[in-house]
Amino acid sequence: MDYAAQKLTREELEREVAFLHTISTEINSTFDLDEICAIVQRTMADLFGFRHSLILLLDEDGKALSVVASRGYKEACGGAKVPIGAGVIGLAAQKRRILRVGNLGRRRAYAAAIRSEVERSGRAGELGEAPRLPGLPDVEAQIAIPLLIRDALVGVFSVECADIPVFSERDESRAGVVGNLAASAIHNALLYRRLARANEGLQKELTAARAGSGRRVTIDDIVGESKAMKQAKGLLRKVAASPSSTVLLTGENGTGKDLAAKAIHCQSDRADAPFMNITCSALPEALLESELFGHEKGAFTDARAQKKGLLELADGGTVFLDEIGEMSLVLQAKLLRFLEEKAFRRVGGTKDVRVELRIIAATNRDLKAMVKEGAFREDLYYRLRVLPVELPPLRQRTGDLALLLRLFLDQYRAEFRKNVASVSPEALAHLGRYPWPGNVRELKNAVERAVLLAEGPVLGPEDFSALSPSGDGDGAVRLPAEGLSFEKVERELVAAALERTSFNKSRAARLLGMDRDWVRYRASKYGLDRPSRPGRPRE
Ligand SMILES: Nc1ncnc2c1ncn2[C@@H]1O[C@H](COP(=O)(O)OP(=O)(O)OP(=O)(O)O)[C@@H](O)[C@H]1O
Ligand SMILES: [Mg+2]
Structure with a gap:
């Protein structure tokens, strides 16, 4: 801006500087295209x-400009197109020069005149004709500023006026300065948007790859020929075939709810879309909410950028909400709204986001009893139970023991490269009497330990001696005459609870009737963290 030539007073100059300061600070505070356009237009x-x-951006094919933001007009004209070279806006884009035209209302059909004026002097003077965009009033005066980044055209910023015949030169220089600022901010926002989209695409691919990795499981991978299991598998097949009904999986610890959820997804039409799971007990309420629904920038102190939640990332696929019984009543209400309307709001957001996916929920708690106690919403309970599937505990289907033993024996024999071929009939009888409070997971862990420690080709009852068929006995705790080490008992109880729950501290805590921090502290005190073996996540 040539301030000297404009002979500004000191006051005016100060105002201009303040204006530049305001707009440049505001415009640089965001990478959001809509926000930038709003700031530019509001400031002007x-x-x-x-x-x-109007703010227009160059189309990908470079042949036209499309309106991305309009301000002050009765109808929004977003998406309207102006071909390069057409009217004042199109010409400013073509010539890459600022065009200031006036007295448009009194003249008609000036396209040719503007063109020759532009060719001659580089500016349209008071001549011009804007192409009629829908919803615009009769424009009297107009300034069109090409938005350029190192000579490359990004778009055009156009200010228009119906009540004065012509804009002043000073207006032109101000609009020009704003145009320059807007050009770089818009350019950055477009780059940011492209990166964010690429990133989102990669995230989706990664999620899909993760879901697909570790082999796709199908319902046939759920082992069990007992009547109860056949019935459950029959239901799971029906569920997989119905594309979007909500499913509620119930069953004790380790009965295969995770496995069933994954199998439903992999056997449904959504198999190629993401499968995302989240354990509701693993996070505090606020974090769980933002993991699920995402959040807007600034929704809370750490929210530096907008973040998509699992529901958005899993669009088209399946979201598995494990331990749904642990979800707070507040989040239950939000989940219910999502299930009913297929819409939700990001934390701190005001706009509804719509996605299309299937929810599978699981719990080992008695939701009906929780409803009675007021700890679970009744309406959500019925909404989730559209398709309920109960996975039976292992003690009610001991007939499946042999099949499951075979499965895990083969798996660990290959993994540990050990020549363990079978389980003796005595061992099988011993296992049949055991009540399996940890169900299939406990069996799997028991076989893993037995194969790892086995010395011969056949596993006998002694290889499973850690499992006591009497279970918990009569429940009375007896103090031996010689006394005991309380720490040792505590350590063993915590170790057993962690073992039974695959080192899930929240669930272990529940088994012991203590809270998670209590278990966490003791797990670290006694060195009871999940044993890690390279190359294989432990169940
Ligand atoms: N019927 C089955 N056939 C084969 N493997 C099974 C079966 N049921 C469970 N498993 C295996 O047992 C382990 C525990 O199962 P899973 O994690 O699905 O149980 P869960 O019901 O989700 O347990 P929790 O309530 O503790 O979350 C997994 O390794 C799973 O693959
Ligand atoms: Mg589970």
């Missing part, structure tokens, strides 16, 4: 009374 209106303005 508030500071200079330029109430009507």
Whole structure:
């Protein structure tokens, strides 16, 4: 801006500087295209009374510009197109020069005139004709500023006015300065948007790859020929075939709820879309909410950027909400709204986001009893139970023991490269009497330990001696005459609870009737963390 030539007073100069400061600070505070356009247009209106303005961006094919933001017009004209070279806006884009035209209302059909004027002097002077965009009033005066980044055209910023015949030169320089600022901010926002989209695409691929990795499981991978299991598998097949009904999986610890959820997803039409799971007990309420629904920038102190939640990332696929019984009543209400309306809001957001997916929920708690106690919403309970599937405990289907033993024996024999071929009939009888409080997971862990320690080709009852068929006995705790080490008992109880729950501290805590921190402290005190073996996540 040539301030000297404009002979500004000191006051005016100070105002201009303040204006530049305001707009450049605001415009650089965001990477959001819509926000940038709004800031540019609002500043122009508030500071200079330029109430009507348009921001257009160059189309990908470079042949036309499309309106991305309009301000001050009765109808929004977003998406309207202006071909390069057409009217004042199109010409400014073609010539890459600022065009200031006036007295448009009194003249008609000036396209040729503007063109020759532009060819001659590089500016349209008071001549011009804007192509009629839908919803625009009769424009009297107009300034069109090409948005350029190192000579490359990004778009056009146009201010228009119906009540004065012509904009001043000073208006032109102000609009020019704003145009320059807007050009780089818009350019950055477009780059940011492209990166964010690429990132989102990669995230989706990664999720899909993760879901697909570790082999796709199908319902046939759920082992069990007992009547109860056949019935459950029959239901799971029906569930997989119905594309979007909500499913509630119930069953004790280790009965295969995770496995069933994954099998439903992999055997449904959604198999190629993401499968995302989250354990509701693993996170505090606020974190769980933002993991599930995402959050807007600034929704809370750490929310530096907008983040998509699992529901958005899993669009088209399946979201598995494990331990749904642990979800707070507040989040239950939000989940219910999502199930009913297929819409939700990000934390701190005001717009509804719509996605299409299937929810599978699981719990080992008695939701009906929780409803009675007021700890679980009744309406959500019925909404989730559209398709309920109960996975039976292992003690009610001991007939499946032999099949499951074979499965895990083969798996660990290969993994540990040990020549363990079978289980003796005595061992099988011993296992049949055991009540399996940890169900299939406990059996799997028992076989793993037995194969690892086995010395011969056949596993006998002694290889499973850690499992006591009497279970918990009569429940009375007896103090031996010689006394005991309380720490040792505590350590063993915590170790057993962690073992039974695959080192899930929340669940272990529940088994012991203590809270998670209590278990966490003791697990670290006694060195009871999950044993890690390279190359294989432990169940
Ligand atoms: N019927 C089955 N056939 C084969 N493997 C099974 C079966 N049921 C469970 N498993 C295996 O047992 C382990 C525990 O199962 P899973 O994690 O699915 O149980 P869960 O019901 O989700 O347990 P929790 O309530 O503790 O979350 C997994 O390794 C799973 O693959
Ligand atoms: Mg589970």
